[in-house]
Amino acid sequence: MIHSSLPRLYFLHIPKTSGTAFGGWLRRLYDVEKSFPWYDYHQLSGHTLEEMQGFDLYAGHFGRALPDLLDHPVETVTFLRDPLERLASLIHYTLYEVKLDPENKHGKELQAIRESSHPFEGMAEAAPHVPEFQNGQTHELTKTWPLRRYLNSDNQLDLNLATFRDECETPTAGQQLDVAISFLDTLSAVGICEQSQTSLEQFCRVLDLPLENPLQLERTTQGRKGGAWQQDYWFQRLNPDLKRKLETLIELDRELYQHALTRFETEQRAMTKTISLPPE
Known part of the structure; x- marks a missing residue:
């Protein structure tokens, strides 16, 4: 079980937000403690709800219903x-997947990106068909x-993420943003990828985690071959009309991100006032 002084921690991993790097930092931190079970980032399949009640740390994709299902x-x-940077990272990763899979077996909806001379133009055409x-x-x-809907006869969480997404109710745009903001406000802490080191320090204070040797998070694409540079190059080539078109695809994300920035900065100012420094 987790160290008695630390809370049970569930990290919602939103793809292409440095979540993998943050999860790796958590794993390294807790591996040193030797005191928690580590579970897969991307699937709940194979675990019973009873087993999940015992998870001290969970890093993965989940929605607002999950905390309410837990007994603790x-x-x-x-x-x-930043939504536009995240869009660039998603496109870059998609192109990387397509390169690994020339026949594009994982979805015809990516064909527009694959055949486009400019990946952002392809993205603008493909976006209505790509939920991500x-x-x-x-x-x-x-x-x-x-989750209870997906328990099989053996009480196993047997689910397919794509099916799961399709079967979930899809709210209207306005409802989606309102629900996202209300859920965001229930979280213990919200980190900002562009302020990753500051976010880590905030997480450590809010969650009472040790601060020794924090991992400096890197942008998720910098480890890939020319990923960060390639994104900058694409941005420089964007014409104003295309950029405006892409911005409309992420309007809700932009509003959510601005809300998170305001909350994050407010929390930082509050922490600055309340944290007492040791005497010199």
Whole structure:
């Protein structure tokens, strides 16, 4: 079980927000403690709800329904990222997947990106067919995952993430944003990818985690071959009309991100006032 002084922690991993790097930092931190079970980032499949009641740390994709299904209180945190940068990262990753899979077996909806001379133009055409690119952050926060519906006869969580998303109720745009903001406000802490070190320090204070040797988070694409540079190059080539078109695809994400920035900065100012420094 987790160290007695630390809370149970559930980290909502929103793709392409430095969540993998943050999860890796958590794993390294707790591996040193040797005191928690580590579970897969991307699936709940194979675990019973009873087993999940015993998870001290969970890093993965879940919705606002999950904490309510647990018999114990948990601290929930997440990372957000500037939506346009996240869009670039998603496109870059999609192109990387397409390169690994020339026949594009994982979805015809990516064909527009694959055949486009300019990846952002392809994205603008493909976006209506790719759920990951449609207000992805608000979708990740608002989706309700009614886990009890997916328990099989052996009480196992046997589910397919794509089916899960399709079967979840899809709120209207305005409702989606309202629900996302209300859920965001229930989280113990919200990290900002562009302020990752400050976010880590905030998480450590809010969650009473040790501060020794914090990992400096890097942007999720910097480890890939030319990823960060390639994104900058794409941005420089954007014409104003295309940029405006892309911005409309992430309107809800932009509003959610601005709300998170305001909250994050407010919390930082409050912490600055309340944290007492040791005497010299």
